[in-house]
Amino acid sequence: MDIRSKGLVKPHSSLFALLARVLDFSAVLLGVVVTALFFKGSVTQDYLVAALGSVVCLQLAAEFAEIYRSWRSETIWAEAKQVSLCWSASFIFALAVGSMTHLEDTLFSWPQFAQWYLLTLVCLLSWRLLARFLLQRARDKGHNTRSVAIAGNGALAIEVAHRLENCTWGGYVIKGFYDDRQGIKGELEDVDLTVRDAHGVQRVQNFAGEFSDLIASARRGEIDKVYLTLPMRAEKRIKWLIKELSASTVSVYLIPDVFMFDLLHARTVNLNGVPAIGVVGEPNRGTMSILKRMEDVILAGLILALISGPMLCIAAAVKLTSSGPIFFRQTRYGLDGKPFKVWKFRTMTVCEDNSAQIKQAQKNDARITPLGGFLRRTSLDELPQFINVLEGNMSIVGPRPHAVAHNEMYREQISGYMLRHKIKPGITGWAQINGLRGETDTLDKMERRVEYDLHYIRNWSVLWDIKIIFLTIFKGFIGKNAF
Structure with missing residues (x-):
């Protein structure tokens, strides 16, 4: 070398x-x-x-x-x-x-x-x-590089290889995949894997050899790092390979096959000396929660100051056009699935809350008042939820909170549905500006909404929140699915 x-x-x-x-x-x-x-x-x-x-x-x-x-x-x-x-x-x-x-x-x-x-x-x-x-x-130019090998095959091995390939600043030189299973060479021939070296971009020889070849190369000092990507069931092979590689100075990293799970802010933690992998983590905790809360308090305060006049006009209109209270408070699930009361302007002639069967609003719903129809189509009925934001029950941006009865129904039908409650619910969200607001009369619609919500939770940032708020102004308030 x-x-x-x-x-x-x-x-x-x-x-x-x-x-x-x-x-x-x-x-x-x-x-x-x-x-x-x-x-x-x-x-x-x-x-x-x-x-x-x-x-x-x-x-x-x-x-x-x-x-x-x-x-x-x-x-x-x-x-x-x-x-x-x-x-x-x-x-x-x-x-x-x-x-x-x-x-x-x-x-x-x-x-x-x-x-x-x-x-x-x-x-x-x-x-x-x-x-x-x-x-x-x-x-x-070939200086200060690291020669790495991947032990194993399949989706995880290919994913690790592409991660190393895209880490252009790391100076990783991939020798290829090693495995002792029959047919592995043929399985890896179609993998498009390239690396950048002193002579430009070159294609990797995907199948580099069996485990015996890997061990021999490691003992000769030709490999710096080995990434083990064997499945969890291959415990004996993993232990044997680690033992054999310990006779060399190569650094060995075990990549657990956790991609089979629906990861949400996965991270490693130290459990009194024992490493543990949090498959379902806790987003927006610690420093991030403080940053998110500061964003909510500052923006909610400014917005309430700007909309206080229109809110007073809407409140008077609700009171004058139909009998009943101005505000409607319904139980919803919030952070960690804990219930809270959400504020809304009343748009119906009835005030259902926490019943076993709550019928979602539909087109030409007889329960909706004339003014209520306008408020719902423009989302003006949700303006009082900025009070929820200041109370700390909601965030400006986040997954929309659903009625308790709907939560209990969908948590059994949609995988990962309750993961939406790992953060505070929001007045607007990534799903809403992508057209997924209003009635969810089919399971497919709710599954798509959950998919967008979880994508937001995995990739949250303050800049993304600002982008969502900006887009909400132009296309998040009014939608054809809001009745």
Whole structure:
């Protein structure tokens, strides 16, 4: 094997980790110095004390987030997210301490602290982006690469291969698939697998050999990493292969075949020393839940301030055009399947709640008042649900809450239906702006709605929420299926 392909970073990982810490310290110091010179014309002792304190906070946060580990197999966005969270937490703590001291009149006054925060964040991310660029250039030329092999076959093996193939910045050179089962060579001939190396894009020799060939290559030092993609039932083969590979220095990774399940925010956890895989995870918990809640409170407050006038007009119209209460409160399932009362303007002559049989509104439904029909078609009857958002029972964006009777019916008929309740229900959602609103008179319609809801939960982000809210304004309120 060409000595150039051996790792250049890993043998000196401790030195590179130390260098990364020094660069982070320099980034914080540079941010303080530039801010001091821009606003004060000189760097005083107070600024240096603030820089030292924030560096200590950053290093403590970095230990918890492990930002000085290898990011070879992960995207720059994943690394940038962790670094940004670490610096933000450190800065907030330093800002809180500084605001209680005399430093509040210097570095921690507006807009000085904002400039320091942003400038430091740009420096922290910039040197990492530059390092990624230089490492990728070196790997494209055959330096600092990793030779990897995949043990097994089938969908999981092919999925791992394509993930490695798409990880263009990682410098992975795939030797191919290894398996000792009969017929495996023929099964892999149609797999379109390519890798990028110093000579450009080349096709991989898909079937590289049997397990005996894999073990021999590993012992000769020709392979750096082995990914085991055997099915769960192949316990004996897995144990035997791991034992044989332990006679070499190759790194072995066991890829569990969890793709057979409907994954929802799957992640690994440490159960008192025992690794466990959460097949159904908990989205929007921890930091993400705080971010989601801040988004809801700020936007709901602004929206309620804007629509308070129209809501008063609608309330008066509901009261004057039909007998009964202005608002209709019905029991729905919320976060973790816990019941809550949803607010709506009354649009019917009846107020059904939590009955064993609740008939969905249909076209030309006699129960709907003339004004109620207009409110339902335009979704104006749902404006009071912003009160639910401020109460904390709902979110602005999320899966629409269904009546209790409908939940109990569909949870038995649609796989993964109750996973919609892993987050708070929303006033609007990904399903609604894609035309899946109103009556769900067939199982197929509800299955499609659930599919869109789960897709949203798996890929949630603040930017996506803003996009959904924006699209709701133009095509989410009015729909042909809303009666």
